[in-house]
Amino acid sequence: MNKANNNSLMMTLLKGRTFIVLIILLIFFSIASPNFMSLNTALLVGKHVALYGILAIGMTYVIITGGIDLSVGAIVGIAGMVAGYMIQNGITIGNKTLYFSIPLVVLITVLMGAVIGVINGLVITKFKVAAFIATLGMMYVARGLANLISKGATFSELKGYEGLGNRGWGFFGSRVLGIPVGLLILVIMAVIFAILLTKTSFGWHVFAIGGNEKAAKLSGVKVDRVKIMVYLISGVCSAIVGIIASSQLAASHPATGESWEMNAIAAAVLGGTSMAGGVGTIGGTIVGAFVIGVINDGMVMCGVSEFWQMVIKGLVIVVAVVIDQFQRQMQAKMALQARNENK
Secondary structure, X not given: OHHHHHHHHHHHHHHOXXXXXXXXXXXXHHHHOHHHHOHHHHHHHHXXXXXXXXXXXXXXXXXXXXXXXXXXXXXXXHHHHHHHHHHHHOEEEOOEEEOOOXXXXXXXXHHHHHHHHHHXXXXXXXXXXXXXXXXXXXXXXXHHHHHHHHOOOOEXXXXXXXXXXXXXXXHHHOEEOOEEHHHHHHHHHHHHHHHHHHHOHHHHHHHHXXXXXXXXXXXXXXXXXXXXXXXXXXXXHHHHHHHHHHHHHOOEOOOOOOOXXXXXXXXXXXXXXXXXXXXXXXXXXXXXXXXHHHHHHHHHHOOOOHHHHHXXXXXXXXXXXXXXXXXXXXXXXXXXXXXXXXX
């Protein structure tokens, strides 16, 4: 009985590991850097968490199906460049240049992210290309196109023009009642996509594909269609992050979003999403995004080298996957013990 209680306690700790790690990190950095727990630092962390969190929401869907999306960071970059180009230069058709309002710029940019996501999904499902290879290729394509748009230059001071009706880009990087708009968007998207994942047949199909794709197909799940939708969601999330990042900087640079796919993967895995597929929650991913945000900003405030930051984030991902494997083995062992006791 004591062994069973110990196993149960261990499982509870494993399930709540991300939240426990977040509390430990907050305590550690508040001691290491006295200014870390200030309101300004909290708002700064919130701005960064918004970017990682939204990106990780799409990544969570992808990983639950047993896939991976390495193109999300590049989509962030090209989304910012497309939006910046439309605001500064408009679209020239013949001898006429059209300038779009900010809502239309946002809509076009999000649609572009959706199209890239659909292309990823089609390559993976229709041409049977491994998700790692397909999205790796798209990462290079999107990053290259982002550079071609401006020949590697930056679109700076994205304020728009009063007479052209395209002012207001800075809204997405501003604050409402002191709260970063990006963080508010994260909360709204987290609620919507959590409901979609847990309360709809589409969400159940996502889990079914990750749990056992062949069984899901035999039970009538349209696997290819669901996978395409999952990569579409990832593309849309990435484009939204590109919009927010560009607005926060009031500029667009083709290198924006480089290596952010690692932050998204880390946040999802830390939040309990299994790389083996079939397991994950949006709530856990958001907590994971806060862990990544606290680690990043905490190390910067403590003067840790950027190179060491990369090492630490890499180790975080590896440790998270190892713990996930340990949890899965422990759950299987407990389930076997329960079946033996019931015989």
